[in-house]
Amino acid sequence: MVISEPMTAAAAGTWKLGDRKVNRLGFGAMRLTGNGMRGNSDGAPIDRDRAIRLLRVAVELGVNHIDTAAFYFSPARSANELINRALAPYPEDLVIVTKVGPGRDPSGAWLPPATPEQLRGQVEENLRQLGRDHLDVVNLRRMNQESIAEHFGALAELRDSGLIRHLGISSVKPEHLAEAQAIAPVVCVQNWYGLDRRLSDANGLLDSCGEQGIAFVPYFAIAGERREARASDTHHDEVLAVARAHRATPAQVRLAWTLHRGPHVLAIPGTGDPGHLTENIAAGALRLSPDELTRLRGLDQKAV
Template identity: 35%
Template sequence: MNTAKTITIGSNSKNPITVNRLGYGTMRLTGEGIYGEPANRPEALQILKQAVASDVNFLDTADYYGEDVTNRLISEALYPYPDDLVICTKVGCTRKPDKSWIPYNTPENLRTSIENNLRTLKIEQVTLVHFRAMHGHMNFEESMEAMFKMQEEGKILHVGVSNVSVENVETALKMGNIATVENMYGHAQRTSMKNNFGDTYGGGEVLALCEQNKIPLIPYFSLVHAIGKKDNRIAEIAQKYNVSETEVNIAWLLHKSPWILPIPGTSSLAHFSENIKAKNLSLTKEDMEFLE
């Protein structure tokens, strides 16, 4: 099976952007509990530089990673940025000193977050921003209105959504152009999930909707559920090609749909080098059927 090497963000907009189809998620570059400075700051900076050197031109970040740690690392390692580099950030929540996650999604909150991202990343416009839904603690339509307002002002080029249900995506599409969706998805987590408030998000249903509307799905935690959850099918394919199980998990995403943009993250340069090899792993139709 041949997999597309690139993917287009905002394909239905006036400003489509094509990126290479293996990005990097920066969340793991923070300290323990996704909070504070990295344990090995030089290695964190080197990973970002190596990502760009490896033709990764899509980075996923958020100002609540750290807090502000990943944004500052990105700017320190890569500013001034390559012309083709797309930095995607998220807004909608923040952190407390006890490392808990709390909503930060009123129109005023979202504007503050965008201004903070612009400042820490040293940019005048954020290329892509996901509104990260925190179900049970938000007015989804009100928050999306604020996002589209800032897009009109030129602070945001493309608007996306994260941690959303099919219904959320459909609502957002009626309000404006949705460039991307970032949801939990991976070989070990393909079904929808319900949170404590009864809201359903994630899963193959959202992927199907994305495919119908030519919207990239950016899966987060694609490896978290796979690591430590032994899958003999993944192990068998890894043994067949003499590669790691991590590579097979990432390659499965690349082969699953041309509208998936994986962003595997790591704080280890060695693991990053392993992950990047996945884009060169070709799985057959029979492999994919076996893995299904």
């Protein structure tokens, strides 16, 4: 799609995270720290001042949903610190969503998953780094445990005490959503989802979230199987054909397809490139035809 002037995130429409209305096109902060999450060298953190400008431009373009975590850091950068420096004092409509469960030591090495008792410390660390007295939304990231009840119950207690406003869950199956909902309201489910990976379609979780009024928030919607690494330059012929028809990029088509999955589906693409930021936000205005959506949904997947 040709961008004559910057579009805003409002073009994607809105949804509510609990009582907080957000534009469906948000921003993921992980890539601001480089790709040190998996110990690879596929990307380096961008210049600190450039990262701060990028966050400010994102908000100026209507982004009011930012996804982050205390464990998003590299030796040179901390996502939460960048957000604090760039955006505090925070706009009233800005919703910052963080997650707990995983942890890393100062060297970046992964620690064993947090116990329920350790979650308070992780929540307090996010509060400290972000300079806030409460967190808008905290996602419990499941770390392969069969039950999340004890961990989610610990977060529900922190919600009751006022440290957290709303709760979500991440990397889960339908049974985990039911388990959490029996303890406290869930406002969002954050799972790996996109054209290349649609387990949440196969098990009905994406549609179930919509039926319950819960936001479904995909991660790796553009990168797909490459995950934290940079998105591939290789795309299926059908994606390229749809992109050409709309004068759009393949990444924009992937984001638009994801948003078309339902009004409750949000997007949190991350980037350290100002040009890609503008393109990602513009994808919220890309409208695919029913035929295009069907053709794209019919693509082979590496994992369903």
